[in-house]
Amino acid sequence: HPLRISVANQKGGVGKTSTVVNVAAVLAHKFKMDVLVVDLDPQGHASLALGLERVSTEFSISAALTSYKPVKEIIRETPIDKLHVLPSNEDLAATEEYISRQPGREAVVSKLIESLPMRYDFIIIDTPPNLGVLTFNALYASKFVLVPIQPRYFSIDGLRRLYHVIELLHSRLRAELEVLGHFLTMVDNRYKITHEIRQDLRHRLGESLLRTEIPSSVRLEEGHFLGRPCVIYNPDSPVSKAYEALTVEILERIGSH
Amino acid sequence: HPLRISVANQKGGVGKTSTVVNVAAVLAHKFKMDVLVVDLDPQGHASLALGLERVSTEFSISAALTSYKPVKEIIRETPIDKLHVLPSNEDLAATEEYISRQPGREAVVSKLIESLPMRYDFIIIDTPPNLGVLTFNALYASKFVLVPIQPRYFSIDGLRRLYHVIELLHSRLRAELEVLGHFLTMVDNRYKITHEIRQDLRHRLGESLLRTEIPSSVRLEEGHFLGRPCVIYNPDSPVSKAYEALTVEILERIGSH
Ligand SMILES: Nc1ncnc2c1ncn2[C@@H]1O[C@H](COP(=O)(O)OP(=O)(O)OP(=O)(O)O)[C@@H](O)[C@H]1O
Numbered sequence: 248h249p250l251r252i253s254v255a256n257q258k259g260g261v262g263k264t265s266t267v268v269n270v271a272a273v274l275a276h277k278f279k280m281d282v283l284v285v286d287l288d289p290q291g292h293a294s295l296a297l298g299l300e301r302v303s304t305e306f307s308i309s310a311a312l313t314s315y316k317p318v319k320e321i322i323r324e325t326p327i328d329k330l331h332v333l334p335s336n337e338d339l340a341a342t343e344e345y346i347s348r349q350p351g352r353e354a355v356v357s358k359l360i361e362s363l364p365m366r367y368d369f370i371i372i373d374t375p376p377n378l379g380v381l382t383f384n385a386l387y388a389s390k391f392v393l394v395p396i397q398p399r400y401f402s403i404d405g406l407r408r409l410y411h412v413i414e415l416l417h418s419r420l421r422a423e424l425e426v427l428g429h430f431l432t433m434v435d436n437r438y439k440i441t442h443e444i445r446q447d448l449r450h451r452l453g454e455s456l457l458r459t460e461i462p463s464s465v466r467l468e469e470g471h472f473l474g475r476p477c478v479i480y481n482p483d484s485p486v487s488k489a490y491e492a493l494t495v496e497i498l499e500r501i502g503s504h
Numbered sequence: 505h506p507l508r509i510s511v512a513n514q515k516g517g518v519g520k521t522s523t524v525v526n527v528a529a530v531l532a533h534k535f536k537m538d539v540l541v542v543d544l545d546p547q548g549h550a551s552l553a554l555g556l557e558r559v560s561t562e563f564s565i566s567a568a569l570t571s572y573k574p575v576k577e578i579i580r581e582t583p584i585d586k587l588h589v590l591p592s593n594e595d596l597a598a599t600e601e602y603i604s605r606q607p608g609r610e611a612v613v614s615k616l617i618e619s620l621p622m623r624y625d626f627i628i629i630d631t632p633p634n635l636g637v638l639t640f641n642a643l644y645a646s647k648f649v650l651v652p653i654q655p656r657y658f659s660i661d662g663l664r665r666l667y668h669v670i671e672l673l674h675s676r677l678r679a680e681l682e683v684l685g686h687f688l689t690m691v692d693n694r695y696k697i698t699h700e701i702r703q704d705l706r707h708r709l710g711e712s713l714l715r716t717e718i719p720s721s722v723r724l725e726e727g728h729f730l731g732r733p734c735v736i737y738n739p740d741s742p743v744s745k746a747y748e749a750l751t752v753e754i755l756e757r758i759g760s761h
């Protein structure tokens with residue numbers, strides 16, 4: 248309590264943010280869970296995708312991470328009942344440098360989460376496209392990490408580095424983090440490469456490759472524009488059904504741990 | 505001499521690397537220019553896309569940036585005549601932290617380029633998906649920056665931050681950098697959003713939005729797999745023709761400066 252899950256992959260544009268906001272929305276809206284999204288990306292897109300206006304620094308997660316404000320003054324409600332967010336803005340990049348100079352820099356977000364006054368069932372953390380201090384913090388603060396993978400040739404290359412980071416967090420800092428699973432995103436089955444990469448990943452990852460795949464769909468883009476996750480405003484679309492199925496599979500996997 | 509161009513956009517997966525390797529290949533192969541690609545992304549994908557095996561740290565750009573080796577021992581030929589590369593590997597992330605502690609940290613790559621023994625006509629720099637010290641170095645070392653933009657809602661949001669960084673490099677460090685232009689990538693005209701974003705960007709950017717657009721095409725993916733840019737192994741495909749046209753438009757713009 249609460250269940251902390253990071254969505255991470257240092258490759259850019261693979262659907263991390265889209266996954267965070269849609270899985271969080273399914274958990275809150277369909278499963279009536281109390282969910283907090285922690286936006287640990289200076290781009291702040293998870294915050295925007297959940298309907299927030301761009302926040303100023305003093306009302307962003309930076310203010311809490313630098314102890315400028317207590318975290319309960321930073322938490323924001325969203326238009327979705329039971330779904331809250333700790334929003335970020337571009338100053339999180341400078342905050343990352345500030346944090347990175349401190350001893351125990353990987354544990355700053357973990358301590359922040361421990362200090363949360365409310366009880367959440369789930370905390371879902373969005374990460375930036377790199378393996379820097381913010382990502383270390385997300386991973387160290389999490390029980391589980393979910394890895395979205397685009398069926399592209401460069402996707403497999405980056406996994407080794409991500410595992411190496413996780414291994415160092417385990418061996419040096421006794422992190423409790425486990426990989427809950429990997430899953431294919433932006434899947435377009437018309438292309439040969441999709442099938443090639445799927446085969447390759449099934450072979451490499453075995454059970455660690457989730458069954459659910461997220462299809463390529465422009466519907467997700469509309470959600471970003473509206474500031475409402477696709478699973479909320481267009482629940483019958485195939486991509487919404489897929490994110491619902493992904494969330495169910497995640498809950499099953501967590502349950503069997 | 506040489507003409508230094510960075511390809512930058514902190515949003516992930518918008519086609520920076522694909523643009524760097526294909527424009528560089530057109531310049532070298534079709535226009536017979538001497539071209540150096542500088543891979544300033546710890547992911548090292550530009551290096552892989554140009555046919556190199558993964559390099560060890562002592563043979564990567566990190567070794568030159570930390571003065572461990574002279575840069576001429578790091579430069580590698582590629583299978584494409586007249587196209588060389590300064591390759592990177594994941595240790596460039598650690599090198600970035602090392603560099604970021606030094607005075608004049610934004611000018612390290614610029615000094616490295618000045619020390620190059622060979623004469624190149626063009627230097628094309630690939631950047632990571634963030635506005636960190638490596639990207640500052642790429643921008644500060646460049647005469648021009650090219651900005652690929654995916655027609656997606658989050659794309660416009662990040663441009664402000666990029667301009668802010670460029671403005672600070674100008675005002676604080678007297679950088680000479682200019683935005684050569686922005687261009688749409690991964691364009692799929694079946695989607696309404698593509699037309700919406702195109703209109704919006706034409707309105708906002710005017711002349712600064714290049715005419716050439718790069719269509720969405722799985723052919724680019726094959727090039728990554730083969731380690732041969734698409735413009736080389738499949739020059740008649742629409743995406744290759746588009747990268748050729750983009751290169752011509754870039755040369756025209758440079759010429760009219
Ligand atoms: N299944 C999908 N189908 C179609 N488009 C998608 C899908 N998933 C994500 N996208 C779109 O692709 C782009 C990148 O997605 P997103 O921002 O979620 O990725 P990301 O991994 O968080 O990117 P970054 O590395 O920059 O943080 C967005 O414009 C998003 O709307």
Ligand SMILES: Nc1ncnc2c1ncn2[C@@H]1O[C@H](COP(=O)(O)OP(=O)(O)OP(=O)(O)O)[C@@H](O)[C@H]1O
Binds near residue numbers: 259260399401
């Ligand atoms: N025009 C295009 N059509 C189809 N796929 C493309 C196109 N341009 C790039 N891609 C693919 O999209 C993915 C991302 O492209 P690329 O790696 O060039 O982007 P990037 O901006 O360099 O990413 P990063 O932010 O991670 O450095 C790659 O798998 C690439 O093959």
Ligand SMILES: [Mg+2]
Binds near residue numbers: 263264288
């Ligand atoms: Mg994101």
Ligand SMILES: [Mg+2]
Binds near residue numbers: 545549631632
């Ligand atoms: Mg890249």
